[in-house]
Amino acid sequence: MAKTGVLLSNIGSPKSYSVSDVKNYLNTFLMDPDIIKLPFVFRWPLVHGIIVPRRAPYSAGNYKKIWLEGEGSPLTVYTQRFSEKLQEQLGSDYLVKIGMRYSDPSIDNALKDFKAAGVERVLIVPLYPQYAEATTGSTVKEVRRVAKHLKISFDFEVLPPFFDDNAFIDPSVRMMNESLTGQSVDHYLFSFHGLPEEQIKQVEGCLVTPDCCVQKNACAKNCYRAQCFATAGTIAKRLGLQSSQWTLAFQSRLGRAEWLKPSTDSILEKLAKEGKKNIAVICPSFVADCLETLEEIGIGGKEQFQEHGGENYFLIPCLNADPEWTANFASLIKGSKTKEAELKSLS
Structure with a gap:
């Protein structure tokens, strides 16, 4: 036993990836009050009447790609x-x-x-x-x-969260090294799933100043942004990167609210316009490859980077079943x- x-x-x-199945999934997902923090009477018509009907066909096409x-x-x-x-x-x-x-x-x-x-x-x-x-x-x-x-x-x-535990960090570093063997990389981008800023501010003392989340013990309060910085900083240090060699950004924005910044799409455009030709992208808020890593970053991100002058785009796989x-x-x-x-x- x-x-x-x-x-x-x-x-x-x-x-x-049928539109009907994607609609069912999105309805269940977006009706969670921890996802869209509105009273039910407002959340239901927003999700069922506006967001899902518009988003489902687009999302279904993206699911089909991956x-x-x-x-x-x-x-x-x-x-x-x-x-x-x-x-x-x-x-x-x-x-x-x-x-x-x-x-x-x-x-x-x-x-x-x-x-x-x-x-x-x-x-x-x-x-x-x-x-x-x-x-x-x-x-x-x-x-x-x-x-x-x-x-x-x-x-x-x-x-507990394992954002800086060696159990997670060690294979992440190894995966990056193996994926980039023999490659020339100008810059490393750490792309984390975004959240509305109001959700981060619910943790007392979080998102008060631009650098509050990198202060000592900031992530002890279960601050998502602080834990993202801790993950990226730990991996970057293990890779021997200087602060000028890597950037942290947030992806997957939904709706009109203010989300965590900088956004991944804005950073991809910025890096390309700055003359960075070869970048490596890792998504360490995900342990398994999914729509957000394979389509949003792997396909859409690569297209955006190359449209603005970038050339080689290396997406590091998630840990999956490593x-x-x-x-x-x-x-x-x-x-x-x-x-x-x-x-x-x-x-």
Whole structure:
């Protein structure tokens, strides 16, 4: 009998790249109050009446560009492969299940599987290196809501953000070095998923000044922006880069609100116009390749860079089911159990 359930959760994907399936997915995703922070009475007509009808056909076309024929969405496929390898690494004391936040495999079915297997302790593992209320926070709330709805009682714990943990940093650095072997790189761009500034400002003391997020202990407050800077800075240092050799930016803006800056598209244009001909782009807020990395950055970003005079554009793959990453993550999970035992022994 497995002693610990490991619930891997990411944002999820539509069932197919058909417009109807993309509409269903976007409706579920955008109706989350942690994504669009408006009262339901305003959020529902905005999502169902304006955003989704306009966005779904465009998004469906983009999903089609990166869909793995015969397999499915890259995010779902790579997460499944990661799950299988992680199960091998963890062994029979653990039961690994995927519970996507807005799609299948669902959190509902994962919790039912844990109950059927006799699991009592569940480690919630949001597959986001940096903490954000719209990702990790929303996931944890949904898991607890589903468990209450199903009347299932587990001893829940949450894996902390791993934005600067060597388990994540080591394979990221190795992946960059391997991907760029023999290549000449003028500049490195770290592109993180963006968030509305108002969400960052909900953490007291965050986004007060341009450099507040790079101050000592800034990321201890679970400030997403600070943790992004910590990730990029740690990887850049390990690569031996000077501050002039790399830039941090934020992608995937949605709506008219002020989002974190600088934007990735503006930086790509700026680098090209400055005469940077060869750039490397890494997306370290994602552990699995998906629409945002493969289409938005891999296809759209490359086109934009080259349209403004850039030449060679090297997109670094996400960690996906990399063996070193999988082994490291298994150790991270086992370490969380060890820390729990140590805390109990001291109580």
